[in-house]
Amino acid sequence: MAEQTLARTLSVFFVVFICSMLLASLPWQLNMLVTSFLLALLSTLLMFLVGRWLDIRVEQRVSRETQTAESSHINQATKQISLHTSKIAIGAAEVSHFIDTLNLSIEKNGESASQISVAAEELSVTTGQLSDNAAHILLQAQDAERFSVEGRAQAEVGVDTIESLSVDINTAAQQVHALKEKAQSIQNITELINSVAEQTNLLALNAAIEAARAGDQGRGFAVVADEVRNLAGKTAQATGDIAKMLLEVSSEADRTSGLMEQVVCKTSGTVEVMAKLDVSFNQISLSIAQSAESLSQMEEALKESTSTTHEISGSVAQIHDSLESTAEQSSRVSEQAFGLSKTTEGIFTELADFDTQTLDQRVLKQAREGAKQCGALLEAGLVSGKFREHDLFSPQYRPISNTDPVKYSTEFDSYTDSCFPAVQEPILGSHREIVYAGCVDMKGYFPTHNLCFSKKLTGKAEIDILSNRTKRLFDDPTGIRCGQHTQAVLLQTYKRDTGEVMHDLSVPIFVKGKHWGGFRVGFKAT
Structure with a gap:
């Protein structure tokens, strides 16, 4: 019975998700209101799904025999939750990116509107002065005509x-x-x-x-x-x-x-x-x-x-007032989208203990192993005197000249260049959906990126931004959280600056028991 309720809820959940994907065809004013409503509804349904799923887990523990008989159904339901949650996370990322883009557009339009308003007011004053001058000249012309x-x-x-x-x-x-x-x-x-x-x-x-x-x-x-x-x-x-x-x-x-x-x-x-x-x-x-x-x-x-x-x-x-009001509404929708993303992250965290046989489960195992190996390599570097502990945990980021976006060197990045690829490259090549795999510190610094993202600089921004992303500070909200969180796993969904929607799974890296950063694995959101 619980599985049937869960299945029906999943169906409703999926329908709501499809509706949210159709929002792009609506006018943005209506889009904003409907998006806000659907995001709230999606969050509620997600919480209900998690609650029902937890109820199933409780019922499962009550009866071992029932658990054995229904384990396949539960695993299937868990897998479906994982898949649908992934789709919702993708939708939330798209919505969040759309809202962020919309906010930037609104901000620019607001600034333009303010400038136009100021210019119009100045023009009004100027034309008023011209009108007064014309009236004065008209009087003088009339006097001159009389004298003539x-x-x-x-x-x-x-x-x-x-x-x-x-x-x-x-x-x-x-x-x-x-x-x-x-x-x-x-x-x-x-x-x-x-x-x-x-x-x-x-x-x-x-x-x-x-x-x-x-x-x-x-x-x-x-x-x-x-x-x-x-x-x-x-x-x-x-x-x-x-x-x-x-x-x-x-x-x-x-x-x-x-x-x-x-x-x-x-x-x-x-x-x-x-x-x-x-x-x-x-x-x-x-x-x-x-x-x-x-x-x-x-x-x-x-x-x-x-x-x-x-x-x-x-x-x-x-x-301008309308744009400000819209900006406030979009901020609320953005907060709701972020809340929805947090909810999906929580669901992924709960599902991490179950073998759903999905890509994120396989990526999680590889990320944990990668974090463990890279943490050990950093410890070995400290022990061998390649760099000091202060240099590792409180590094000085030295800008590399003639780079845009700016790249940085540290006391330890030459060391990671020599040893991290041996850990990162096998994970990158393990599945065609994986786009990147590597370590970042708590500031989002990527000392050694994958080899495919560490090609020689060409001086052409449109090429280098795709082919050379190593040694950059990825201090965007996603990048910062990857290096700063200490929970068992964090699965984020976001839109990259290249336009791709990505899942970003990260686990913390500890060096001598001290949190240093995180191991990030990005894979395509499907």
Whole structure:
């Protein structure tokens, strides 16, 4: 009856395991929740299986006859537990590796989200400042447009004024020209008067001569002739003065006329300049208006950009919070996966006392023998003085130059290079599923790896990481536990940095009764 219950439980257990293997096809958010549930269920079923198996052991001890009759069934059940536990351990390793990878991805994405959020916030501040600057420039452009319009209006007034002045000057020039012509007419009249005065003077002179000839009878006439001659002289003098004044007026009129013509020419040029200035003001006004419109559109675009950037920043912050929440969930799932791995380790430890005829049982026997022989070799090295006890239990790890990942030498690794292969290589070659077999100290240091992992360095990382793994510190959680545990056996399941899922079985190595490290045997998980 107990065996039937155990078999049914194994069936349920296996179904749950298959379900857990299908999780890879689910979205990672749902995957996380379902994984957590299934891991908890698997742990419960494992504990139940172990409990039922222990019950069978108790029932077995109660009746020797029953034990003999059912021993084959119990051995078969034990073997099935071992096989299914191995599969669960593989699944737990896959899940654990997936969660670790997911955590790294979440951490990187979280950092990226934080950087994006900061950048978005900085961009929001910058676009806000640009928007303010655009608004300020828009005001300045509007002021410039107003000043341009005012300048254009003033230029138009100036053009009108200058054109009016030009008309006035032209009128004045015409009047000066008319004055010159009148002065010339007066000049002609004065010349005529002067000619008459000269003739009058000649007549008076002739009259005086005739009066002198007449004697006393012509004396009165001589007086009149004298007065006429004096009047003619004064008239000639007056016309001379008038002619002189008219000459000066004519000269001033000519000069004024010339100046007027120059002013007219200059005002004409000024009118042309003012007209061009008016056109320039008009073009400036249009350009400023277009710039103001562009600035207005830019300001609106910057405001929208600022709003959008705020939304992006908020969305990224939500993503960051979601990633943090997911990281917490994945950490819990990782803890559950680790707990499941611990449970499978406990089951393997319990099964170690039974001959299940599985590979892990054969590997366990070889590992125990390897640990015993390597412990004896280290003791022999101490006794022979190859190295000191302090060098063995508290070694100085000296980095080997030009190695990546870094390799280390110690006081004892040259000794182990000479003797460990004789123990390790036969175990490695005993079964095709075994991948590596060797000794590590409590720090995870592998002083002498298998020969297939100790090939000459090529300098190419992708080749050397597979072909030369000796003298490295494997201080990952799996490697550390191999060297530090002191229990009878530890069977771990993990994913290597090469991508393979491995079982790692280790037993402690003691040197002169003191724990030194462990003997590791890695074999493919099937």
